Amino acid sequence: MLFEWLVDVLITVFMTVVVLASLVITCAALHPPRGPHA
Structure with a gap:
C-alpha cells in the first residue's frame, strides 16, 4: 500500500x-555561545 509506505x-x-x-x-x-561562533 502506498499509504502505509508514506506513513x-x-x-x-x-x-x-x-x-x-x-x-x-x-x-x-553544553557549549554556550561565547566562542568564535558567537
Whole structure:
C-alpha cells in the first residue's frame, strides 16, 4: 500500500528530525555561545 509506505517514511523523517533537534539542543546547552561562533 502506498499509504502505509508514506506513513513509514513520515515516521522515519519525524524521528530523524527529533533526534537531530535533540543533538543540536544538547550541543547548544553544553557549549554556550561565547566562542568564535558567537
